[in-house]
Amino acid sequence: MAAIETTNLTRRFGEVTALAGLTLAVEEGALFGLLGPNGSGKTTTIELLTGQRAPTDGSATVVGHDPVTEPMAVREAIGILPEREDPPSFLTPREYLTFVGEVREVDDIDGRIERWAERLEFDGVLDALATGLSEGERQRVMLAAAFLHDPDLVFIDEPLVNLDPIMQEQVKAVLSDYCERGNTLFLSTHYVDVAAELCTHVGIVEDGALVADCDPREMSEDELLSYFIAEVGGEPPEVRA
Template sequence: MAAIEVDGLRKEYGDVAALDGLDLTVEAGELYGLLGPNGSGKTTTIEILTGQRTPTAGEARVLGTDPVTEPIEVRRSIGILPEREDPPSFLTPREYLEFVGDVRSIPDIDDRIAEWADVLDFRGILDTMSSDLSEGERQRVMLAQVFIHEPDLAFIDEPLVNLDPLMQSEVKATLREYCADGNTLFLSTHFVEVAEQLCTEVGIIADGRLRTQRDPATMDDGLLSAYETEVAREVSPQ
């Protein structure tokens, strides 16, 4: 069964179409990357798939559920990390993750917090006020909240933002392991190298439409060349 199915998705903001008939399919177990320039529709796609926005037209299924008619059910089943999302400044990472545990009814939350603090190397700041954390430390805490309830599907907007090279390597390994266990990851990025190094399937989006969707390893001229070609069509005469 496909983890995500999108058919003819359109989202208009006044006279502007952020999505213009988007079609895509993500199979269970894939590490899927939606690659495109700023303003291409990546964030809007994630917001619709996670029940945060209503499309103007089209349909979507997330783990077999419609995120428009049943947004709460979808959000219970998935992990989400929007771009530039931070833990509340007035809580410590431990307090924030305990709150996540309460909201998601995680019975062994203390053990999960300890596990993810080790995986993402923030055990030493668990009791530091989030307002005093670096951007990279806050990103690691937010990545922990994505996976702490062991979802079958996770959505992450720019997963490696603010992370140093060593932590980027650790996070990449963690994301690969998550999918190797049979889970599905949908990430968005405008960095070609992130999609090429990390993803098993990449969709290139430009001007609100999916231009191509392929395994980057099968692209004869490489993902960068395909990206340059497809994005160039955005500004070419139709």
Template structure:
């Protein structure tokens, strides 16, 4: 069964086409990576699929719901972590996650918060003001917020940003475990190594268009980069390794 389906999904901003005719299917249980240069349409895709923006044309179904006609239903069923999103500076991580738990109607908030703080190793700063946290600590808090209500589908824009190498490996394992339980993850990235190591499926976007799809399992990082360059072109490949 498909967790995400789009047909001809398009978004224009005046004369600029940020996303053009996206037709895509993401099956349940997939760890799907949208790989592309900066400005290629990755963030716009997530905004359309999560009901943050309406498409100019085309349709989408996310966990069986339409993000345009039922944005609240979609929002309730998913987790979201946008790029460069931080907890409010005037709250502690515990206060912020308690707020998220209340909004998400989590039945055992204290237990869930403590569990995610242990998993992502920020229990020691749960009661510190967020304004004093490092970028990596804030990223871990936001990751916990996205998964706190145990959704079936989570969208993450650049999941490993600001994390140190050890924490990156631990987060990778958490994401893989999440999908191994039958859940679905949709992440966007311009890092080839992230897509090659984590994803079960990859869609390559450039200039607002889906130009290729592949199964990266069995491909090395170099092979995926070569495939990317062949589809996008070397001059457009602002993809990091």
């Protein structure tokens, strides 16, 4: 069964087409990666699927609901981590996550916050103002917020940004474990190595259109990189430090 389905999903901003007739299906339990260079339509896709924007044309269903006509039903069932989203600077991580938990009507909010803080190693700054946190600590707080209510589906835009190599490995384990429990993850990235290592299925986008799809488990990272370059052209994507 598909957790996400789109048909001819299109979004134009004036004369600019940010997404051009995207048709795809993401099965339940998949760790799906939308891979493409910057400006290829990845973030716009997430905005349309999560009800933040309405499409110019086409349609989508997310966990059985239409993001346009049933946006609240979609948002209740999903978690979202936009790229470079930070907790409010005037709150501590504990205060922010408590607010998220109350809005999401989470049981045992305090316990869940403690567990996620320990798992993502920001328990030492739980009561520090967010304005004083490092970029990596803020990213980890936002990851916890996306998963706090144990949603069926999570959207993440560039999940490893601002994280050091050790924490990247821990976050990868969190994402893989989440899908192994039957949940679905929609991951947007322009890093081929992230898609190759984490994803069970990859869709490649360029200029707002889906140009290819593949199973990275059947390819080496170098093969996926070559495939990516062949489909989108130009220079290889950047390599993470």
